[in-house]
Amino acid sequence: MTFINPKTDFAFKKIFGSENSKDILISFLNALLYDGQPTIQSLKIFPPYAAPRIRGLKETYLDIKAQLDDDTTVIIEMQVLNVEAFEKRILYNAAKAYSTQLETADKYALLNPVIALTITDFEMFEDFTKVTSRFVLKEKDFLIDYPVYDIELAFVELPKFKKTLNELETLTDKWIYFLKSAKDLSIVPETMQSVPEIQKAFTIANRSALSREELAELENEEIYIQDRRGAISKAVKQGREQGRQEGRQEGRQEGIKVGQLALIIRLLERRIGAVDSEVDSQIQELSIDQLENLGEALLNFNDISDLTAWLQTQDLPAE
Incomplete structure (x- = not known):
């Protein structure tokens, strides 16, 4: 078998962003955001193109946008190229997803949390070697959390992931390995067949299944x-x-x-x-x-x- 590269925009959306892929996306998000725990039980997938609701507001292009069962919005972007001001774009998209939830007469209490999950095929943070990282609002000197824990930026830097197939232990390891290495495989590894959602992701990614x-x-x-x-x-x-x-x-x-x-x-x-x-x-x-x-x-x-x-x-x- 030959598998398409999950890091391309087309493949990423096809594998994770269709109505038929909800179980795959749930497993994927539980792995990357909740340490493999079954925190997310259900979600809704929305069109990834986010048209501006305010005249003159810059348009937003996302790979996947989903609403979790606790009303948290997750916006997901797979970025292959390290383009100028990419860090600002991530922050803009997260702030926009948060701020445009309300209509004119709505109360601020109706705002729900937003998580911006970004997977990069390049290193964004050279100061540490950790593959995954999470950023939230904190007090500058004492690092105390802001009272409202509503905007979070989560990152997965694929080049920092060095584990081999035999070293995969957690659901998180297996999903990151899938993203990084699926295109180089000719069979579904036995250690990954035990996860039905990953097995299904490989089936969708099979090049022979594409028109x-x-x-x-x-x-x-x-x-x-x-x-x-x-x-x-x-x-x-x-x-x-x-x-x-x-x-x-x-x-x-x-x-x-x-x-x-x-x-x-x-x-x-x-x-x-x-x-x-x-x-x-x-x-x-x-x-x-x-x-x-x-x-x-x-x-x-x-x-x-x-x-x-x-x-x-x-x-x-x-x-």
Whole structure:
């Protein structure tokens, strides 16, 4: 058997984010958030795209959004690329998920907790080697918890997980190993077959079970990730070199933007076809941060209308 990479956006959503995958998601969240204890018994899965409820509020793209049986909201993001200001994006998404629960006349007492679970394929916190980490509000000097324990940021850094198959002990170990290593396996390991939800996750991840259209979408995403990694690396190198030569910060930024523009145009052509000169001109006007956001958003585009609608939400220079 050959298994798809659970770290890709397509595979992660397919394995954990469908109505048929509730039991998988419950086991996964119990493992990563509650040390393998059966704390979560049921949950609801919502569409991962979170449209802003306040005019002008930045749109949010998540991999999975779920409401637990105690009304806690969990937003889950699998992040492969270490992009600029990612830490701020996590905090923004968590704060937005918390604050937009209320309608105008609702009381603050109706607010329910939010947990933002982020799995990264890179190291975020170099100061410690722990694979999982949890952040909450505390008093700065005495580290006393804030009275309301309502916003929590939880992280799993896959590169820090070093256990081999024979060293897996807990449900948490097995799920992290699945995320990190499933794509490299040819059979379901015996030690993981004992967990029905993980066995089911492997079944969904079996490449032979995917349709031709799903395989094409997965391939496009894998190409996108590879291209973007290469483009980011090349753009940074070009920007640094140009910055050294010119001795100006503008040189470094321009080099990064040139690389991003080239990648975006190539990906757009693959995703929705060639764009006309007017749309191309608008794309050229985007800032580095806006190009970054477009690179994330275009995976959700089906045709040119989606792109033009997205461009209309951006603050572009007046003609």
